[in-house]
Amino acid sequence: MRKLQGAVLAVMLAGLTGCTSVASRYPLFPENAKEVVFDPALLGRWQDPEDDNRIYQVTRLNESSYAIEWKEDGKSVIATVQLLKVRGVLLANAAVIDANDSEHYFTRHFLAKVRTEPDKIQVAAMSTQWLIDRIVATGKPAHDPAEEGSSNLVLTAPSAELRKYLLPYADRPEAFEKETELHRVK
Numbered sequence: 001m002r003k004l005q006g007a008v009l010a011v012m013l014a015g016l017t018g019c020t021s022v023a024s025r026y027p028l029f030p031e032n033a034k035e036v037v038f039d040p041a042l043l044g045r046w047q048d049p050e051d052d053n054r055i056y057q058v059t060r061l062n063e064s065s066y067a068i069e070w071k072e073d074g075k076s077v078i079a080t081v082q083l084l085k086v087r088g089v090l091l092a093n094a095a096v097i098d099a100n101d102s103e104h105y106f107t108r109h110f111l112a113k114v115r116t117e118p119d120k121i122q123v124a125a126m127s128t129q130w131l132i133d134r135i136v137a138t139g140k141p142a143h144d145p146a147e148e149g150s151s152n153l154v155l156t157a158p159s160a161e162l163r164k165y166l167l168p169y170a171d172r173p174e175a176f177e178k179e180t181e182l183h184r185v186k
Helices: 004-014 128-138 160-168
Strands: 022-023 044-047 057-059 066-072 075-086 089-097 107-117 120-125 152-155 180-184
Touching: 022 128, 128 152, 128 160
Parallel strands: 022 152
Antiparallel strands: 022 107, 044 057, 044 180, 057 066, 066 075, 075 089, 089 107, 107 120, 120 180
16 A cells, blocks of 8 residues: 555656555546645655655646656656645645556546655545445445446546545545655655
8 A cells, every 4th residue: 555655646746556546537626726736845856765766756847737757667657746725635636647458548647635844745545445435325426337346446527526525525534545654865
């Protein structure tokens, strides 16, 4: 799970590792949303202290987005991330092209909660089990039933529906996995 959360940060600040994950076919917010923020303190090189071999290089992609590059199985991976400030909570909407789907390449978006401190970032991926429990209880947001029973959950709801059903829980600890901590590489 720590590897997934590190990847979410990398996609933020998947060749996913097989851990449980929540992905969406659509972003939480459009690129030009008023909730999008940019924090230049996130630029630079970051590392999970439990994985000395993985370094995430975070650069500015444009005025509101980051590009993040890291090595995965010896190959370079690049992802894009936007930060969103919602109800006082900093969320990362990370996007990566799903190269594992040879018939239908599509962008997968990942949502994580982010806390920043000088030279340290805390990242918590959305909890798959929590979201499955919400879907069972409410039937929303829309998801790919083909993914049910697998360790992955792919949300198919449009952005507006994602916001309606996910944002009320942005400040709820149970909606997110345990935080992963990354440190600035000096």
